[in-house]
Amino acid sequence: MTDQTPVLRLEGVVKTFPGVRALDGVSFDLRPGEVHALMGENGAGKSTLMKVLGGIYDPNEGQIYIAEEPVTIASPMQAKARGVVFIHQELSLADELSVAENIWLGELPHKSFGRVDWKKLYDETDAILKTLNVGFDARTRVGDLSIANQQMVEIARALTVDPRAVIFDEPTASLTDAEKVVLFEVIADLQSKGVGIIYISHRMEEIFKITDRISVLRDGGYRGTLNTAETNEEEVTQLMIGRKLDLSRNESHHELGDVALEVRNLSCGKLFEDVSFSVRRGEVVGFYGLVGAGRTEIAETIFGLRDPSAGQILLNGEEVRIHSPMEAIARGISLVPEDRKGQGLVLGMNCRDNMTLPQVDDLTAGPFVSDGAEVAIFDQYRDKLDIRTPGWRQIAGNLSGGNQQKIVIGKWLSMHPEVLIVDEPTRGIDVGSKSEIHNLIRDLAAQGYAVIVISSEMPEVLHVSDRIVAMFSGKVMRTFTSEEVTEDSLIQAISGLEGDKVA
Amino acid sequence: MAELTKKGIGGFLARQGILVAFVIFMVGFALANQRFLAMDNIFGVIRSSAILGVMALGVTFVVIGGNLDLSVGSMMSFSTIVVLDLHDKIGPTLAIPAMFGLTLLLGAFIGFLVGYLKLNSLIVTLGMLSAIHGLTLTWSGGKNMDIADKQGTWFSIFGQGDIVGIPMPIIIFGLLALVLGLILSKTPFGRKIYAVGGNGQAATFSGIPRARVVFFTYLVSAFCVATAGLLQASRSLGSQNTVGQGYELEVLAMVILGGASLLGGSGTILKTLIGVLIFGFIENGLLLVGLEFYVQDIVVWAVIILAVWLDIAAKRGRLWSPIA
Numbered sequence: 001m002t003d004q005t006p007v008l009r010l011e012g013v014v015k016t017f018p019g020v021r022a023l024d025g026v027s028f029d030l031r032p033g034e035v036h037a038l039m040g041e042n043g044a045g046k047s048t049l050m051k052v053l054g055g056i057y058d059p060n061e062g063q064i065y066i067a068e069e070p071v072t073i074a075s076p077m078q079a080k081a082r083g084v085v086f087i088h089q090e091l092s093l094a095d096e097l098s099v100a101e102n103i104w105l106g107e108l109p110h111k112s113f114g115r116v117d118w119k120k121l122y123d124e125t126d127a128i129l130k131t132l133n134v135g136f137d138a139r140t141r142v143g144d145l146s147i148a149n150q151q152m153v154e155i156a157r158a159l160t161v162d163p164r165a166v167i168f169d170e171p172t173a174s175l176t177d178a179e180k181v182v183l184f185e186v187i188a189d190l191q192s193k194g195v196g197i198i199y200i201s202h203r204m205e206e207i208f209k210i211t212d213r214i215s216v217l218r219d220g221g222y223r224g225t226l227n228t229a230e231t232n233e234e235e236v237t238q239l240m241i242g243r244k245l246d247l248s249r250n251e252s253h254h255e256l257g258d259v260a261l262e263v264r265n266l267s268c269g270k271l272f273e274d275v276s277f278s279v280r281r282g283e284v285v286g287f288y289g290l291v292g293a294g295r296t297e298i299a300e301t302i303f304g305l306r307d308p309s310a311g312q313i314l315l316n317g318e319e320v321r322i323h324s325p326m327e328a329i330a331r332g333i334s335l336v337p338e339d340r341k342g343q344g345l346v347l348g349m350n351c352r353d354n355m356t357l358p359q360v361d362d363l364t365a366g367p368f369v370s371d372g373a374e375v376a377i378f379d380q381y382r383d384k385l386d387i388r389t390p391g392w393r394q395i396a397g398n399l400s401g402g403n404q405q406k407i408v409i410g411k412w413l414s415m416h417p418e419v420l421i422v423d424e425p426t427r428g429i430d431v432g433s434k435s436e437i438h439n440l441i442r443d444l445a446a447q448g449y450a451v452i453v454i455s456s457e458m459p460e461v462l463h464v465s466d467r468i469v470a471m472f473s474g475k476v477m478r479t480f481t482s483e484e485v486t487e488d489s490l491i492q493a494i495s496g497l498e499g500d501k502v503a
Numbered sequence: 504m505a506e507l508t509k510k511g512i513g514g515f516l517a518r519q520g521i522l523v524a525f526v527i528f529m530v531g532f533a534l535a536n537q538r539f540l541a542m543d544n545i546f547g548v549i550r551s552s553a554i555l556g557v558m559a560l561g562v563t564f565v566v567i568g569g570n571l572d573l574s575v576g577s578m579m580s581f582s583t584i585v586v587l588d589l590h591d592k593i594g595p596t597l598a599i600p601a602m603f604g605l606t607l608l609l610g611a612f613i614g615f616l617v618g619y620l621k622l623n624s625l626i627v628t629l630g631m632l633s634a635i636h637g638l639t640l641t642w643s644g645g646k647n648m649d650i651a652d653k654q655g656t657w658f659s660i661f662g663q664g665d666i667v668g669i670p671m672p673i674i675i676f677g678l679l680a681l682v683l684g685l686i687l688s689k690t691p692f693g694r695k696i697y698a699v700g701g702n703g704q705a706a707t708f709s710g711i712p713r714a715r716v717v718f719f720t721y722l723v724s725a726f727c728v729a730t731a732g733l734l735q736a737s738r739s740l741g742s743q744n745t746v747g748q749g750y751e752l753e754v755l756a757m758v759i760l761g762g763a764s765l766l767g768g769s770g771t772i773l774k775t776l777i778g779v780l781i782f783g784f785i786e787n788g789l790l791l792v793g794l795e796f797y798v799q800d801i802v803v804w805a806v807i808i809l810a811v812w813l814d815i816a817a818k819r820g821r822l823w824s825p826i827a
């Protein structure tokens with residue numbers, strides 16, 4: 001397999017944006033039938049590299065070869081025509097159209113007089129969907145699908161041509177474990193057909209499970225390629241961020257204070273029912289469950305975005321009714337939402353303004369917003385969270401996915417809330433920053449904040465939580481302390497299986 | 504395909520798309536007609552742009568907030584007629600605040616429908632365009648409105664007076680632009696308008712009362728319309744019922760020409776001012792060159808489309824792109 005012609009080869013690719021050298025002479029090659037991981041910190045240039053390959057950006061320098069033939073790729077269509085297809089980090093589907101229309105958009109099968117051949121369209125789509133083993137069909141409206149299923153539509157879209165190379169940019173960021181298994185099967189299948197696969201992800205377990213080689217980018221520069229079988233997590237991390245990490249479970253415990261937030265028999269229609277729990281000052285409570293278990297909806301109810309149909313919310317022992325995020329914020333509740341582009345950021349606004357948005361009323365000097373106060377907050381959290389950006393004036397939409405997430409986290413940390421709720425806080429965040437964010441969450445608790453962490457990643461929940469609430473389909477199955485929890489018991493609880501209720 | 508983001512002359516020109524179009528036209532007109540760059544002509548252009556310009560300031564607020572306001576033209580007719588009518592009935596000192604009050608009421612009504620009831624702003628303001636026109640005709644009984652004693656009233660100072668040689672409309676326009684510019688770029692309220700227009704959901708998640716912000720953008724717009732009505736009435740001291748007809752589109756074109764996005768979340772008062780001036784100078788230039796007014800219309804709109812295209816091309820770095 002080593003001496004086959006590479007399906008794709010890059011030589012000295014450079015791409016600059018104003019103030020940023022996003023790619024600085026990157027070279028590497030993709031062989032047929034291999035899964036090639038591309039790793040690097042947030043903002044290292046991974047997505048940019050893929051966009052150069054996909055004809056979305058023109059490189060400033062460098063050459064791309066497809067099957068050793070020098071090419072220029074001017075548009076995604078051209079890339080696709082040459083057999084190079086992409087699953088982008090950010091979904092790009094039309095909500096109002098059906099699955100089939102989304103998949104074939106721009107190349108719908110036609111009958112005479114330009115009429116769309118619907119039957120053919122649906123049949124071919126269903127055939128592709130079948131290989132992906134998904135639970136929806138060609139006629140489903142995309143807007144009705146979960147994020148995970150939308151991801152599957154993106155993948156199906158890539159399979160409409162006979163691809164030579166398929167590039168996945170963080171495909172698993174919002175997939176459940178079961179869906180991941182399906183995805184890995186699809187990848188293995190492509191691999192066996194001799195397709196080259198570039199796989200971008202921040203998740204080490206996956207990288208070591210499915211890839212053959214690992215290439216590392218750092219600050220836009222190429223740092224080398226390793227054979228997966230001959231390396232380990234530590235070496236890769238070292239190459240990516242230049243230091244080692246602490247990946248242990250949460251052992252430290254600090255003094256717990258009074259109950260800051262208590263929820264009693266809270267229900268919201270069918271979304272979640274009869275949920276009770278409490279969070280003390282100084283405590284981190286993890287909510288673990290499958291996507292759709294109702295965790296986000298609980299957070300949204302506490303934050304005033306939904307009205308509960310029954311039950312009570314108590315802050316510092318006093319019952320409160322919260323009808324809007326404005327009221328929630330006034331009472332010291334912060335929510336880092338799950339969807340950073342939709343709910344977390346105003347993409348067209350600069351980084352600083354995004355970060356200070358919830359408190360802009362308080363940052364005034366006379367009638368005007370105080371520039372100094374805003375910049376001070378931004379600088380503080382840029383340093384604390386290691387946000388990579390040429391400056392606060394950068395438009396949030398131009399940051400890499402992970403750095404965008406950090407802006408959202410900074411925005412809510414800077415509010416100094418009493419109760420901090422974070423929903424999937426490290427989605428798309430690199431290993432280095434992830435452990436920084438975990439430490440930060442622990443620190444905040446140590447300072448007396450009450451913290452709720454919603455996550456679909458078991459290591460994350462185990463790492464940060466003092467207690468873990470396991471949820472299944474809108475109900476609390478069981479609450480664990482960090483001493484008694486085991487991976488098996490947790491999996492059992494979130495799958496809805498009746499565990500032994502001895503504990 | 505030309506790469507326009509690269510350094511160099513071509514890239515710079517493309518990035519300044521609208522300004523470039525502006526400069527080309529200015530130079531062309533100046534060559535074609537000596538009078539074009541004369542001081543009195545320049546003053547004249549700014550002065551005659553003032554009324555539309557004032558309205559454009561308000562519409563900028565609405566557009567940044569992510570909505571449209573197509574009712575400003577007929578609302579301006581309403582303000583003009585009302586203040587002229589009340590001038591003779593209750594005197595100018597009371598007529599002016601009364602007219603502002605009534606116009607703000609109309610703005611509040613639109614703001615309520617679009618902000619709190621979340622109705623589509625295109626539909627609401629298009630409907631209001633007709634409804635307010637009907638209101639104006641009802642008020643005036645369909646007749647032109649004239650001030651009886653045109654010589655004896657101080658009411659004419661807003662449209663005809665001047666301070667140290669600078670015409671009042673220009674002063675009012677300038678002051679309003681300054682104040683609104685500061686509000687938009689420097690105050691928390693301004694910031695919230697950008698947030699609501701840029702991503703309403705994220706604004707809500709940040710605790711910003713979206714409905715209230717939208718409501719206030721329409722109040723600002725109505726205030727500007729009332730000011731424009733005052734200028735118009737004071738300048739002519741008499742008016743038809745249809746004086747503001749068609750202004751809504753010209754005003755919107757100025758705002759978009761300046762670079763505000765119809766999708767909301769972007770634009771500034773300064774950019775709108777540029778849009779207003781470009782519009783004014785192009786119209787004036789064509790007039791001096793001696794084109795018929797109907798030919799002018801065609802040229803003006805062709806220029807606008809060209810400028811907007813150059814602007815978009817500059818943003819995406821190519822003259823044409825398969826993706827947005």
Ligand SMILES: Nc1ncnc2c1ncn2[C@@H]1O[C@H](COP(=O)(O)OP(=O)(O)OP(=O)(O)O)[C@@H](O)[C@H]1O
Pocket residue numbers: 017018020021022040041042043044045046047048049089388389398399400401402403428430
């Ligand atoms: N359109 C743009 N304009 C300006 N800067 C940009 C643009 N796109 C990307 N960048 C910058 O280029 C750098 C690389 O970004 P890129 O999205 O490729 O990172 P990434 O490796 O994919 O990170 P992540 O893991 O967070 O997704 C970042 O510093 C980013 O801010």
Ligand SMILES: [Mg+2]
Pocket residue numbers: 046047048089169400401402
């Ligand atoms: Mg990326």
